[in-house]
Amino acid sequence: MQIGIGYDVHRLVAGRKLVLGGVLIPFEKGLLGHSDADVLVHAVCDALLGAAGLGDIGLHFPDTDLQYKNISSLTLLAETTAMIRNKGFSVRNIDTVIFAEAPKINPFREKMRENLAATVEVDPGCINIKATTTEGLGIIGKGEGIGAMSVALLEK
Ligand SMILES: [Zn+2]
Numbered sequence: 001m002q003i004g005i006g007y008d009v010h011r012l013v014a015g016r017k018l019v020l021g022g023v024l025i026p027f028e029k030g031l032l033g034h035s036d037a038d039v040l041v042h043a044v045c046d047a048l049l050g051a052a053g054l055g056d057i058g059l060h061f062p063d064t065d066l067q068y069k070n071i072s073s074l075t076l077l078a079e080t081t082a083m084i085r086n087k088g089f090s091v092r093n094i095d096t097v098i099f100a101e102a103p104k105i106n107p108f109r110e111k112m113r114e115n116l117a118a119t120v121e122v123d124p125g126c127i128n129i130k131a132t133t134t135e136g137l138g139i140i141g142k143g144e145g146i147g148a149m150s151v152a153l154l155e156k
Contacts, residue, residue: 001092001154001155001156002051002052002053002089002155002156003051003151003152003153003154004048004049004051004052004152004154005046005050005149005150005151006042006043006045006046006048006049006050006057007043007046007147007148007149008039008043008147008148009039009099009140009145009146010031010032010037010039010042010147011031011032012029012030012031012032012143012144012145012146013029013031013032014029016029016030016032016037017030017036018030018031018103019031019036019037019038019072019073020039020105020112020146021038021040021041021112021115021116022038022041022072022112022116022119023111023112023115025108027103033063034068034069035061035063035068035069035071035072035073035076036071036072036073037073038072038073038074039098039146039147039148040096040098040112040129040150041073041076041077042076042148043149044077044094044120044150044152045057045076045080046150047150047151048080048081048084048091048094048152049080049083049084051084051089051152051154052083052084052087052089052154053087054083054087057076057080060076060079060080060083061076061079074115074119077119078119081120088156089154089155089156090154090155090156091120091122091152091153092126092153092154093126093128093152093153094116094127094128094150094151094152094153095128095130095150096127096128096130096148097130097148097149098129098131098132098146098147098148099132099140099147099148099149100131100133100146100147101134101140101141101142101143105129105131109129113127113128113129116129
């Protein structure tokens with residue numbers, strides 16, 4: 001068994017779509033980034049890469065590479081899953097936390113879980129999604145950004 005951690009934050013801006021866990025969420029702002037800026041999926045990618053000893057998301061999917069511009073981050077997660085499988089690993093479980101003052105995550109939680117499970121090719125019971133606010137504190141509390149953390153356990 002090997003464990004990995006992932007952490008990511010993106011800025012919330014007007015004029016962008018908000019995509020979390022591959023779910024398009026109705027909101028007045030979206031996350032800024034080179035891809036669709038799906039902060040939850042990025043944290044999961046980093047947790048998986050970390051557990052497999054494969055570096056980080058920026059190493060494999062650089063934001064200078066035009067082929068990743070506005071790409072769905074689920075595509076990056078699918079490629080990440082293929083990489084860890086090539087090293088002989090399978091996913092035991094993935095746990096996550098989303099840090100957001102708004103919008104409410106709960107109505108979208110199950111769909112996010114299904115998206116992650118389908119992309120990583122595991123049972124939805126192997127994926128967990130939690131959400132919390134920062135009680136108005138800091139950049140996330142002021143609604144300037146959304147963050148996510150993840151851990152992943154792999155077995156060989
Ligand atoms: Zn990111």
